[in-house]
Amino acid sequence: MPTEKLCSKCGATVPADSLFCEECGQPLGGAPPEPRPNEPAARPYESPPRPPASASLLSRLKTDKRLLLSVVGAAVAVVVVILLVAAAISPHPPSPGLDYSSYFNSYYAGNGWTLVQPFSMSTNDRGNTVYTGIVRNATGGTQQTTVVELTASQADAKNAYDQTVAQKTPGFTSRPDWVVNNTAQYPERIEEWAGVNQAGTDIRIFYWNNAQVSPSWEVETHIWG
Secondary structure: OOOEEEOOOOOOEEEOOOOEOOOOOOEOOOOOOOOOOOOOOOOOOOOOOOOOOOOOHHHHHHHOHHHHHHHHHHHHHHHHHHHHHHHHHOOOOOOOOOOOHHHHHHHHHHOOEEEEEEEEEEEOOOOOEEEEEEEEEOOOOOEEEEEEEEEOOHHHHHHHHHHHHHHHOOOOEEOHHHHHHHHHHOOOOOEEEEEEOOOOOEEEEEEEEOOOOOOOEEEEEEEEO
């Protein structure tokens, strides 16, 4: 029995029982060698079973931890984005731990007023933060009680302004001429009501946007006398 044979493609000499040329890889034909005594025949390669194409995502998640972690991570990222967007577009309520009393005290003291009663923080029946103080012009004169209510938006400020006017002005005579003068001096005021009662007490109510505080829409009530 011959022990060698020639490759029909490249002419290389290879062992007689070779199925492929060792030089060029050309198939040489012939049957595979018989197994040796007491040596089991080689088993054909079998690829690992794949899940059926119809397997549900849930069943895959149960067996594939990496896929499960990816899905959970994506879901968490979506929730975080939704929360950030909601926080960005929603009105910001007053910060319960933030106290602007010292700001209002410094503002009035720095503009020639004497603090008769320094400003203090509270919450009104609308749930808004309110600062109340009593001041007097440094040159003397009648003292003024000032109430500052912070609201979250211009619409909220308008609503609080209308309610304050309805509550505070009965018994007062409107003075639109004062409003004209005040608007010329303080154009940042969006809307104002001014009046006086028979006892000579003056009242002025207005709202405006003060970027120095947060929330920044202020409704102010000034009462002289």
